[in-house]
Amino acid sequence: MIHRAYLSLGSNLGDRVANLQTCIRLLSKLGNIAKVSSFYETEPMEVREQPWFLNCVVELKTDLSARELLSGIQQLEAQLGRSREIGKGPRTLDIDILLFDSEVINDSDVQIPHPAMHRRRFVLAPLAEISAEVKHPVLGRTAEELLHGLDASGGEVRRLAPK
Numbered sequence: 644m645i646h647r648a649y650l651s652l653g654s655n656l657g658d659r660v661a662n663l664q665t666c667i668r669l670l671s672k673l674g675n676i677a678k679v680s681s682f683y684e685t686e687p688m689e690v691r692e693q694p695w696f697l698n699c700v701v702e703l704k705t706d707l708s709a710r711e712l713l714s715g716i717q718q719l720e721a722q723l724g725r726s727r728e729i730g731k732g733p734r735t736l737d738i739d740i741l742l743f744d745s746e747v748i749n750d751s752d753v754q755i756p757h758p759a760m761h762r763r764r765f766v767l768a769p770l771a772e773i774s775a776e777v778k779h780p781v782l783g784r785t786a787e788e789l790l791h792g793l794d795a796s797g798g799e800v801r802r803l804a805p806k
Contacts, residue, residue: 761779
């Protein structure tokens with residue numbers, strides 16, 4: 644069975660563009676990349692004293708289960724030098740599963756939909772760019788509706804020229 648997953652990619656250390664481009668290329672080992680958003684420069688949210696991020700969203704079609712995809716993503720992050728020294732701190736690469744079909748998984752090791760995605764402009768802007776009508780399976784609202792419902796606390800986001 645082929646599943647549709649939406650992944651959020653972010654980098655704020657090193658060559659951010661190259662980090663995301665390499666990640667996108669390597670994600671093709673986990674499935675078929677159907678869509679990639681523009682890159683967005685975004686301000687850090689929780690740990691504010693760090694460089695701004697470069698973010699994008701990828702639509703991936705995969706035959707992996709959600710847990711298998713998470714395992715593959717974690718291996719990819721490690722391969723590309725991800726370290727987790729400071730929670731929410733600077734990183735060469737961060738990959739989050741936002742949505743996986745319309746599944747709702749709430750276990751200690753995986754939470755889908757991503758528990759904070761509906762509050763993050765750096766997630767919703769690129770998601771709405773490539774799939775405005777995709778619905779949050781718990782909130783029942785589209786990516787575009789969630790984006791337009793954000794207040795200023797959703798963070799500053801600047802869309803860069805298309806790749």
